[in-house]
Amino acid sequence: MGDYEKFKKDVLSLIGLDLSCYKEKQMKRRIESLISRNRYKSFDDYFAAIKKDKELFNEFINYLTINVSEFYRNPIQWNTLEKDIIPELMKKSRKLTVWSSASSTGEEPYSLVMLLSKFYNLKDIKVMATDIDMGAIEKAKMGVYSEKSLKSLPKEFQSNYFEKIGNSYKVKDEVKRCVDFKQMNLLKDRYPSNCDLILCRNVLIYFTEEAKDNIYKNFNNALVKNGVLFVGSTEQIIMPERYNFKSSKMFFYEKTN
Ligand SMILES: C[S@@+](CC[C@H](N)C(=O)[O-])C[C@H]1O[C@@H](n2cnc3c(N)ncnc32)[C@H](O)[C@@H]1O
Incomplete structure (x- = not known):
């Protein structure tokens, strides 16, 4: 070759x-x-x-x-997010700044909006969603999905927040309005700041140790104190103290400093 x-x-x-x-x-x-x-x-x-x-x-x-994604991917972790992480974050900050940092075709940020709607009115929810792939972002903005990608999503969300069109499911505009999609390369672009919660799931596995090292440091800087990083189910951070994180629940890391 x-x-x-x-x-x-x-x-x-x-x-x-x-x-x-x-x-x-x-x-x-x-x-x-x-x-x-x-x-x-x-x-x-x-x-x-x-x-x-x-x-x-x-x-x-x-x-x-590799844009594979689905709503409520690994539902047990979304349960932890709902029962433990969000209520804890809300004690410190009334309005949460939330970032889905490899948002792919939109399933993850839209799941976040639906989950947050249990705590807030939709009009008060804003989720930042970024990905390097403009094609994925375009699909995310259309918000049309197969039944298969909704299989782990709680049924109440499926009935409240989608319109069925033929065999597909379209995310309602009221949910779409809560997400700001933007292109961003985690390896070189500037990170947002003052985030309470960052999701970075199922992308770190593709990076070298050196690249991950930088990304963890950048995520730490992007979070407020006690803010939380939520990673994918094969992406536990080894010795999170190195990056001023502590493991709060499995797959959730709290910024200590
Ligand atoms: C497998 S998807 C994960 C989607 C979602 N987070 C999930 O867990 O279902 C991985 C995403 O990472 C994005 N990605 C790959 N390299 C990236 C980079 N350097 N910066 C930002 N996003 C990147 C890809 O475009 C893809 O959409």
Whole structure:
């Protein structure tokens, strides 16, 4: 296949995405298989092609980013969020600043709005939602989902907050209005500040230890004292004290300093 190092540099200068921050074996294998599928012979040929062909370029981004998501992914953790984490956060701050930091096609931030609606009026809820993938953000803004992606969502939310259109479910505008979607690269863009709760789920697994190290530090800076970081179910932080976090419940980390 040839020169992956050069390909990484080319991609970085073309789209600002540093592939070196992603686990190398996994990422390289994925890209090689995409290149073979498209019948290119080398990284160089493929790069020349994505530079010219918009559709091929979009396919590359889409393939890289792995947008798999669902509403209330790992429902037990959403239960913990509802019963323990949110009530605790609300003791300190009446209005919560909440950020879904790899929001993909929208299932996660919309789940957050629905959960928060148990505590607040919809008109008082704002969730920031960011992802590197503009294609995913566009889908999120449309807010149309299959029945399968709703399987873990409490039934009351399904009936209150969706319109059924054919076989699909469309998120109601009153929920959509609560989410601000924006493109953001966790590896290089500026992080928001004063967050009470940050979700970063099912993306850290793709990053190298070095990249994660920086991301944890940035999340710590982005949180208020005692704010909480909620991670995916294979993404526990080893020795969270290193980043001034303490584990409060499984998969939830509280900022100590
Ligand atoms: C598997 S999805 C996770 C979606 C959701 N958080 C969940 O747990 O269901 C991973 C998301 O991370 C995004 N992503 C990958 N690299 C990123 C980066 N450097 N900055 C921001 N988002 C990134 C992808 O575009 C993708 O939408």
